[in-house]
Amino acid sequence: MTQHLQLPSINPSVPFSSLIQGRLQEGMIITVCGQVLKEADRFNVNLQNRSDDVVLHFNPRYSWLLPISGYVVHNTCQNGKWGWEESKVETPFPKGQMFSLQILVTQESYKISANGKLFSEYKHRMPFSDVDRICVVGKVELKLVALHYIAPSLPAFPGSLNVPYKSIIYGGVMPGKCFVIHGVINLQAKRVGFSLRHKTGVAFDYSPDFDENVVVRNRYEDGKWGEEERSGLMPFERGQPFLVTISCCSDKYEVFVNDKQVHTYSRRKNAKEEIDVLEVSGDVQLTFVHP
Known part of the structure; x- marks a missing residue:
């Protein structure tokens, strides 16, 4: 945290x-x-x-x-x-x-x-x-x-966050909410995940897959994954730093990587106030998350 x-x-x-x-x-x-x-x-x-x-x-x-x-x-x-x-x-x-x-x-x-x-x-x-x-x-x-x-201590390197990383989202994810995530992709990375979660599933899962060189967007509801949205546009590089901003609009999520808009994903039926956790996982050294 x-x-x-x-x-x-x-x-x-x-x-x-x-x-x-x-x-x-x-x-x-x-x-x-x-x-x-x-x-x-x-x-x-x-x-x-x-x-x-x-x-x-x-x-x-x-x-x-x-x-x-x-x-x-x-x-x-x-x-x-x-x-x-x-x-x-x-x-x-x-x-x-x-x-x-x-x-x-x-x-x-x-x-x-x-x-x-x-x-x-x-x-x-x-x-x-x-x-x-x-x-x-x-x-x-x-x-x-x-x-x-x-905190806590014992980081991967001075100033790093432990991965997987979870933070509580207070007040839900209303329009205008933004998340800023900064770190470095591991040299041998296979996959990284950025997820907005609620008690029964995942409202938005954004996952760069380095083996397939695609970014997968999806949701998990009612005990099953939805239909994947995949893109050949890979804005991440192994061994390189990144800055991700997830901007929450009334009908979609807008994702910016290194200050360039790269993907959008339609918001589904989840009540905005039910989304209460941001999670970052996978092959990444995480240095900063806000909020």
């Missing part, structure tokens, strides 16, 4: 700046999902304080010397003076591709995960409790910026 500290920013513009309510605390996780522009030379994700010190500077860079891999700089700027750079001569964020970045705050350091894998660890040089703002600048397009806690 996730505990949301403030509403996520969906498709915000860049440069991006947002206050962190109550400042940064141990156990908090910052999730940033987006796409590096093809012409990018660099972009920055900064955690800053009220004095405009950069407490954490996470800076993927691209140059003609390292056109494919690039490198990532970590640093701190206090009183206008930069410290020594900690560099890693590789980047998990190729140009033109989606990326998933998570920063987990621990007592000793920031644990930084990229596309579902622990990428680096940056020891604190300044108190993280002074951080009250996150900023993103540079040649990148943002899809999601979110701040949250995750």
Whole structure:
């Protein structure tokens, strides 16, 4: 389950700046999902304080010397003076591709995960409790910026949610309700499932099948599955991050993947207020679900 500290920013513009309510605390996780522009030379994700010190500077860079891999700089700027750079001569964020970045705050350091894998660890040089703002600048397009806690413990990687994942939907699924799901498809994935469930069945099951390269949409009522709707359009890739938004209309569900509408599915006879569970299952590393 996730505990949301403030509403996520969906498709915000860049440069991006947002206050962190109550400042940064141990156990908090910052999730940033987006796409590096093809012409990018660099972009920055900064955690800053009220004095405009950069407490954490996470800076993927691209140059003609390292056109494919690039490198990532970590640093701190206090009183206008930069410290020594900690560099890693590789980047998990190729140009033109989606990326998933998570920063987990621990007592000793920031644990930084990229596309579902622990990428680096940056020891604190300044108190993280002074951080009250996150900023993103540079040649990148943002899809999601979110701040949250995750429980229970023992995640697959720092900041991940246990799968299968279930969350209670309070107040049913009325028109205008949206679900935002962010994660990374496993490299050997066979199938992933996103389901809106009620006590006696499934109102909407959305299942990418990687062996058949299709997305199956269906429902389960009265003890049996309905007629499948299948599509050759596969907006997911093994080993790649994704951002799914399920938008609930009065007569249909609209599904967006990485900010592009890819499928619709007609709503059936289920009373909207009876749908009370969102479930995510299958071969996926899940990092963020809202609400």
